[in-house]
């Protein structure tokens with residue numbers, strides 16, 4: 001379990017993280033979502049004791065990182081996968097990590113197997129592809145078999161196969177009852193990976209919800225209705241004061257009805273003896289929901305320095 005309470009970090013005039021409060025529960029993947037510069041990395045660094053909060057606390061299994069008796073056995077993290085000694089083999093790198101934390105040598109081969117690097121364990125990590133480096137980073141995070149795991153943008157730059165592998169791996173770790181917090185600015189990615197979403201923008205908390213709740217709450221939900229009697233239906237809906245519009249995406253004529261759930265539309269049409277060909281609830285994409293919610297909270301991306309300073313000050 002991770003508990004973040006009133007977490008705040010200022011870098012001079014930049015309010016990187018502002019009064020963040022949320023909890024990350026075990027047994028599920030929690031997506032930490034926000035546009036570039038929203039403060040995700042800074043928050044993760046504070047949870048891991050790498051940055052000192054201006055105020056507030058971050059607790060792992062009830063304690064600040066600095067007070068953990070066995071840090072590597074409590075929390076594993078993948079922040080920058082390229083952080084390995086280029087001339088060291090994957091196995092030597094992990095053995096060095098294990099030795100410095102009192103973890104038995106046998107665990108190294110176990111984690112190499114878990115991430116599928118056994119065959120290249122003797123090769124120098126400097127020659128690894130990004131995907132292999134990510135796996136090595138994961139192996140390092142898992143050395144102490146920790147109940148809590150943090151991954152900062154783990155799929156950045158990976159090919160589709162690598163993305164799928166990481167996604168499944170994180171879900172498996174959560175399935176084992178671990179607490180998994182994974183950051184991303186890729187909304188579509190989070191929708192497929194996470195159970196729960198913590199969404200931030202410009203350092204502030206925007207939403208804590210399941211993916212479905214997040215989308216449902218923040219995007220328009222409409223129902224597509226196809227019928228051979230659309231003209232009569234248009235008239236009846238107008239009479240009743242129900243909002244609808246023509247569906248531009250449909251093949252053939254269809255209406256998009258908002259503000260009336262599918263069940264009610266079905267009943268309404270039955271009462272009025274209107275034949276239905278289709279009654280399909282439309283769900284907004286995560287992308288739409290995210291843009292809507294973080295629209296005013298994206299860091300300034302102007303071309304000149306003035307814009308950057310304008311955003312920071």
Ligand SMILES: Nc1ncnc2c1ncn2[C@@H]1O[C@H](COP(=O)(O)OP(=O)(O)OP(=O)(O)O)[C@@H](O)[C@H]1O
Nearest residue numbers: 011014016034035036037038039040041042043185
């Ligand atoms: N060491 C630092 N010194 C000054 N400003 C910093 C420092 N680290 C981060 N910032 C600023 O804090 C804000 C949050 O940055 P952070 O890297 O945490 O965001 P992020 O959500 O992880 O974004 P990204 O996905 O681009 O890494 C940004 O405005 C960034 O420029």
